[in-house]
Amino acid sequence: MTLTLPTPRLAALSPRNIGAAYVLAVICVAFSIWLPRTFANTDTVRQVLNSGAITAMAALALIVPLSARVFDLSFAYTMSLAGVTAAHFTVSGTALPVAAALGIGAALIIGVVNGVVVVSMGIDSFIGTLATGSLVQAFITYFTNDTSINNTLLADGFAKLGQGQLLGVTLPVYYAVALAVALWVFLEHTPTGRRLQATGFNPEAARLAGIRTNRLKFGSLLASALIAGFAGVVLASSISAGSPSAGTSYLLPGFAAAFLGATQFKNGRFNAWGTIVAVLMLGTGVIGLGLASAPPWAANMFTGVVLIAALSATGLRLKRR
Numbered sequence: 354m355t356l357t358l359p360t361p362r363l364a365a366l367s368p369r370n371i372g373a374a375y376v377l378a379v380i381c382v383a384f385s386i387w388l389p390r391t392f393a394n395t396d397t398v399r400q401v402l403n404s405g406a407i408t409a410m411a412a413l414a415l416i417v418p419l420s421a422r423v424f425d426l427s428f429a430y431t432m433s434l435a436g437v438t439a440a441h442f443t444v445s446g447t448a449l450p451v452a453a454a455l456g457i458g459a460a461l462i463i464g465v466v467n468g469v470v471v472v473s474m475g476i477d478s479f480i481g482t483l484a485t486g487s488l489v490q491a492f493i494t495y496f497t498n499d500t501s502i503n504n505t506l507l508a509d510g511f512a513k514l515g516q517g518q519l520l521g522v523t524l525p526v527y528y529a530v531a532l533a534v535a536l537w538v539f540l541e542h543t544p545t546g547r548r549l550q551a552t553g554f555n556p557e558a559a560r561l562a563g564i565r566t567n568r569l570k571f572g573s574l575l576a577s578a579l580i581a582g583f584a585g586v587v588l589a590s591s592i593s594a595g596s597p598s599a600g601t602s603y604l605l606p607g608f609a610a611a612f613l614g615a616t617q618f619k620n621g622r623f624n625a626w627g628t629i630v631a632v633l634m635l636g637t638g639v640i641g642l643g644l645a646s647a648p649p650w651a652a653n654m655f656t657g658v659v660l661i662a663a664l665s666a667t668g669l670r671l672k673r674r
Contacts, residue, residue: 374617376659377634384641391644399522405636406525407588409629411603412610413532414580416623418573419611420540421566422553424478425574427467427486428581428607432600434489435460435585440502440595443511453514453586460582461575463489468571482574493597502595515590525587532580533625540624549573550622605653609660610635635659 385393411428418425439456443449463485470481517524540546551559552566560566581600589595613635614628615621638659639652 374630374634377630377637380634380637380641384637384644388641388644392641395521397640397644401633401636401640402526403523404640405632406523406529407584407591408603408606408610408636409529409632410525410532410580410584410587411600411607412614412628412632413529413536413625414577414584415607415611416536416540416614416625416628417549417576417580418478418570419615419623420546420553421549421570421573422556423471423570423573424482425467425577425581426479426483426604427463427489428577429600429602429604430486430489430493431460431463431578431581432585432588432603433493433597434463434600435582436589436599437493437497437502437595437597439586440504440507440511440589444502444504444506444595446506449510449514452511456586456589457579457582460578460585464575464578467574467578471574472567472571490598490601497595497597499597501597503593507589507593507595511590512593513590515587516593523591525591528583528587529629533629536625545569553623606635606656609656613660 391397411432414428415425435456437456438459439452442452442455447455467482467485470476470485471478474481476484513524515523515525519527540550548559548564549569551562552564552569556566584603585600588599592599610628610631611623613631614626615623617627617630618624619627635656638655642651642655
């Protein structure tokens with residue numbers, strides 16, 4: 354008598370559903386053979402987790418609006434604004450919780466502006482949020498004179514928010530996991546989350562079914578700004594400075610991880626755990642290339658090639674269906 358796994362379990366382990374996990378395993382094996390002394394150790398694992406935590410939070414900020422078929426290209430600039438705001442008030446003598454809340458509050462204001470531009474004014478989200486991001490960056494440059502906010506006060510209690518460690522990894526790793534759990538519960542196990550995804554799949558059908566699609570789109574932009582604001586404060590804490598351009602470097606990795614994550618677990622649907630797997634895969638490749646002393650452009654090329662390959666494979670499967 355032979356025992357076989359039920360079909361759903363086999364389907365769940367199929368490369369079509371968790372291809373990034375298999376690619377991650379291949380990357381680990383390849384770099385372990387190539388760099389046995391520097392890559393295959395626990396320090397590399399910690400480095401991948403610590404370096405990918407902010408990217409994970411940035412990507413998770415995107416999956417809520419993307420689930421509603423709304424782009425938020427301002428999230429990276431919102432991260433910078435939140436970090437600069439929190440750093441400014443911390444240097445001014447404001448208590449850390451209040452300074453962090455003010456940074457996140459500034460991000461929420463951008464979320465409201467995005468909601469007005471995209472939902473109330475009816476401007477395409479791709480163009481509208483890009484314009485908002487440009488205005489945010491202009492404001493940051495005007496406010497800071499394009500100079501980072503540095504002070505010894507930022508290296509004390511403020512730094513612990515992003516540099517504190519627990520069990521060998523930094524606190525942002527735990528923030529990212531907690532955020533992924535919250536978004537998983539929201540998107541997969543609440544009526545609002547299901548309505549949000551229905552809005553993304555077919556806005557007109559969702560509207561005819563009585564779903565308030567505009568309200569959900571507005572709320573998704575607020576959620577994106579809220580998460581991006583928190584990520585921006587943690588980012589400023591991790592570098593002990595309020596950098597005017599700290600968040601912009603997460604624009605491409607954030608979208609890459611979100612879209613690559615949509616090809617995992619819930620094919621064609623943006624989801625939290627797929628995004629986390631994508632961040633780990635991309636982060637492992639980038640860290641491995643860094644340990645191999647690859648040229649600076651290699652990391653961006655790796656991210657771009659992996660993203661195009663994943664989305665192309667998904668598109669081909671959908672066409673075959």
